[in-house]
Amino acid sequence: MKKIVCYGCNLGCGLYFGDVPYFRKNSPVNSGKICRFGMKIHRYEKVLPKVDGKNVELDDAIAAAAKKLADVKEMAFVSFGDVTCEEQLAFNKLAEAFESDVHTCIPRFIGANIEKIRQSKEIITFIDPYTSYPLILRHMLHAKKNGAKITSYYWKKLRIADESVILNPAEIDKIKSINFGDSLVITDLNPLNLDFSNEIIKSCNAENIVCLKPFLNSTGASLISDGEKSIYQIFEEIKEKKIKGLYLLESDLGIVPDDTLMAALDELEVLIVQQSMRNALSDRADIVLCGDRKFEGKGTVLNFEGRVLENEGGTEGIKILTDILKSVGEEINYDKMHAEVLSKLGINEIDEYIVPKYDIKYKQREAEIKNYEGDAHLVYAYNPFMWNNVIDRDFVEISPSLVESLNLHKDELLKMTSSKGSVAVKYKINNAMPDNIVLSPMKLPISTDIVTPVNFKEP
Ligand code: SF4
Secondary structure, three states, rough: OOEEEEEOOOOOOOOEEEOOOEEEEOOOOOOOOOHHHHHHOOOOOOOOOEEEEEEEEEHHHHHHHHHHHHHOOOOOEOOOOOOOHHHHHHHHHHHOOOOOOOOOOOOOOOOOOOEEEHHOOEEEEEEOOOOOOOOOHHHHHHHHHOOEEEEEEOOOOOOOOEEEOOOOOOHHHHHHHOOOOOOOOEEEEEOHHHHHHHHHHHOOOHHHEEEEOOOOOOHHHHHHHOOOHHHHHHHHHHHOOOOOOEEEEEHHHHOOOOOHHHHHHHOOEEEEOOOOEEEHHHHHOOOEEEEOOOOOEEEEEOOOOOOOEEEOOOOHHHHHHHHHHHOOOOOOOHHHHHHHHHHHHOOOOOOOOOOOOOOOOOOOOOOOOOOOEEEEEEEOOOHHHHOOOOOOOOEEEOOOOHHOOOOOOOOEEEEEEOOOOEEEEEEEEOOEEEEOEEEEEOOOOOOOOOOEEOOOOOO
């Protein structure tokens, strides 16, 4: 059995994999536990190599990609970090060869580690640990058992919190007035909430922030790659024709809440995707290069603490990049990439039980946090399934009073309308929900952002 790391989030839970995932008791992150996503990591349809809609041999897809890279100027390269550091570095070499950078869409930042959570006496959380980063909950529960007070700022009340402050989309900027003191703050940094997390990170001492991220190696990728464009900037530049070609490495731009943005991809001269899972993005790409499944790439990954973890597997992904680089006379291989990664990290060998020291300054962003208009809002409760564009639960959560005020009967669907149209969805009543929020664990076609103003009238 191979020793692997779950790609569901940047916690980096350790597992063994044979035909299915197994517990790895001595993993320092999850101590043998695994969440629902972790148990299902292998259940996906592998993509096939493709050029212009036709299935081809991988070598032919690689040759087509090399030709397009030589022909199309203004290429952009994006990798959120769902690959090993070695593959990310090889992708950097490819981008450099075509005078570009790799954008991770998540800024570089490493904060506090797991031990700090366990030892904390005051915790302020902005995430729902039960759904967003499930295995962090174990460490929060340990702190709570030892007397920690937990305060949550979230879209609904959290069971683990001693005090729950419910965020109001119309007044999100109120988080500016929170006094964090010496509390340990748990938040997340993802491609869609940068303004929100920026506000929190700049208000706290970096050593007091646990900064979770949604993709397995988001931390390692951001240390290796220097591109600074946000996901929204990339869409904007495609629309303005400043970006004419896009190469996405295991990065599904379909995570954006407003799926009409995806139409911008049709403006490109070429869309190359290198990924393992078949999805809507691989179906729309001009060239599809299929590498190792996400949990099967050999190499190192860094979890949210900067802990260096080893993933056993193959090097198909790096081989594809190596073959394309050959076309411009560059020679790389896995061993070279691995040595360079260790040197960049300042370590000689991998020890998952020691978190190396990092001195990383978070680059402040200018963007202001924004409030959302309207009296009721659809809000996304991001979780590993949603980041991977997989529907796990097909219902939204709403309060009992909302059900009563809309006179909804059992088995009836909740109807919502936004500026983008209407939708009817299954719902579940949750006493922890406020009346003005609909919390969704799945992407809905009416959303315009991670928070979308909605009403419940028939259109
Ligand atoms: S908490 Fe994250 S890394 Fe751990 S098993 Fe779940 S999805 Fe995977």
